[in-house]
Amino acid sequence: MALVVMKFGGSSVADADKIKYVAGKIVAKSKAGNKVVVVVSAPGDTTDNLLEMAGKITSNPPSREMDMLLSTGEMISISLLAMAIDSVGSRVISMTGPQAGISADADHTRAKIKKINQKKVKDQLAKNNIVIVAGFQALNPNGDITTLGRGGSDLTAVALAAALEADSCEIYSDVEGVYTTDPRIVKDARKIDCVSYDEMLEMAGSGAQVLQSRSVEVAKKFGVEIHSRSTFNENQGTIITSEEKIRRKQMEDLLISGITFDKNQVKFTIIDLPDLPGVAAKIFGRLAEIGVNVDMIIQSAAVDKKNDISFTVSKQNMKKTQVELDRTIPEFKATSTSVICDEHIAKVSIIGIGMKSNPGVAAQMFEVLYKKGINIEMISTSEIKISCIVDEVDIVKAVEELHKSFGLSKKNQENLL
Template sequence: MALYVQKFGGTSVGSVERIKAVAEKVKGFRDNGHQVVVVVSAMSGETNRLIGMANEINDEPTPREMDMLVSTGEQVTISLLAMALHKLGVPATSYTGSQVGIQTDSAHTKARIQRIETDELQADLDDGQVVVVAGFQGVDEEGNITTLGRGGSDTTGVALAAALKADECQIYTDVDGVYTTDPRVCSKAQRLERITVEEMLELASLGSKVLQIRAVEFAGKYNVPLRVLSSFQDGPGTLIVADSDQEEDSMEEPLISGIAFTANEAKLTLLNTPDVPGVASRILGPIAGANIEVDMIVQNVAPAGDYTDFTFTVAKGDYKQTLKILNEQVLPDLGEGEVKSDDNIAKVSLVGVGMRSHAGVASKMFRVLAEESINIRMVSTSEIKISVVIDEKQMELAVRALHKAFGLDKADIENEE
């Protein structure tokens, strides 16, 4: 007998029919002798419907009232799912975040979980009940309803799994796992059996929107085995494990786990800026001040003189405003230099804990790109990731070439087996 925490997102509970299908799935686990806690989101579209009404009434609603409003979305789903389980003869009880004792701080709309009281929940489980919990929400010390922010249902699931010491937290989504890269770009992309928390974090922040970063961090911190699988088809999904587990058998692990990419950034360069202390903050200060997030930053060492080039990337949506700040604030402040910019770029990243212990990943990456005549504009590295900026129109070619070269193609692995 195992204890599973199963989280179903908005699409998975998006209609009465889908809620019934979730009940069937949960019943299957229970029939096999397992204990199940189910965490659900609001039915898809519901949260946006509620926010729409709020915005018609007040363009700046207070966060407390927003939480009061949107938390009704999950409350609807938990009661409907409990009813669906009852219909199948499965004893089940639904709880709001407040009722189940998910205590948070008072940072409305982005609250953080402080502790979870599990006594009553454990008693229900021991009593043979399936417990259905509203994701995304909690309660602060004064009894105000709080929410954890968009995607917070994943966090609720992981936090409950940690508090209950569950055997696994299963996140059901509309994809059947984490892939080596986006199958829409590379037809030979394949589902990963397992991936480390660290790799998942790099892939998530690079645009693989399978899981919320916070939930993955949480799972890593509390050593909760996390599995991503499909609500709509059977299959083992992808298991996300803490690094320690991973390193034990790292000999067998592939060098690279996945390739992330995005065409949603733009690159800006300040040429011939004075190479003196504090210049970076004089460039980036006004940009941060405008709430623009900077992703990659590269500064070349000044070769001889007192001048250097400073390059960074921002989201494409912030491109024009950033350009304006550089021209109208930064350049006049520095007194010299020149701005060059390009919004037809793409970022491609190799991610893998295996590269930690292997030299040569970067040089192999550069060679593969060179063989395809792809020019590298910018490079940035971390312990388990190498990112390059290239021309946008070469992005897909780069992803496919690297996917093959690093042995990720479906056929390659099937041959190895």
């Protein structure tokens, strides 16, 4: 008898009809001969409504009380879902994060899971119950409720699957899985059958929003195979697993698994910065202090004791960064130094474990963009990812052409098989 962890997001339990529908899927899984543990998020916009209530009381709520408030959302989901399952005659029990034995540290609103006492859920499974666990929440060492941060229900599901040594961990959402690129942009985007943990992490970091990154890290650490699939049909989704397993499954290695893009970036360029030790450290140190996450950084070779430095930050951080640079730059007493900010850029990334053993991938990417007259403003690379900053107006064309060139389109894929 297999043990399956199923996770449903908030949009899957947003109203009574959806809850009944999801209950049907769960009961079917159970009747097919599986032991079933379900993790569920707060219904629809419940969390946003609770945040709004708190906002009317104070702009600076204590994080412990915030967690007490937010944890109610998942308690509503689990109890309603358990009622729906009970009403069709299956044995079921709901459990809060603390009741399910999930312990976390005391870092309220973004706690880290420390331990799962898997006996609590196992005891209920042994009683032939379907077990519905509240995602996103845990008990901290003070006996307080903590929450795990945005996307925390994915983390609950993966951590439970690891602790229970589940046979599979199915993450349901309103998309069918992980795509070669955004299907809203590129019509012949294709659902990926398998993707490695590292590829998934690079994708999440460069624009794709299917799974919370921390949950993928935990899945990698404990070897939990994730099946990302649709709540609303029975199609096979995407398996997120180890590189080794993928190599065994796939006869034909694809160079590239997916293409992501991110229009939410701005580029800063500091011109004629004095070429002295510690200048870059000072600038990026200051930005880190005010909570600005810098993505790509390029420094040109020094000419005439002067440097140009370019870097990108998210659009939300543009103003903050501008203000900080205006304060920091004069400290260098180099009057010719100036700052240029470019909002009209975008980042395109190609991701794939295949590029590890294929040195020509970067060249192919640059060639494709060059042939279409798309100028590359910045480049950064990791072992399994290459990112380029291009002009915002070129981003769709860039994604489409790369998608075609690396054989990711549906048609191309069929030809390969």
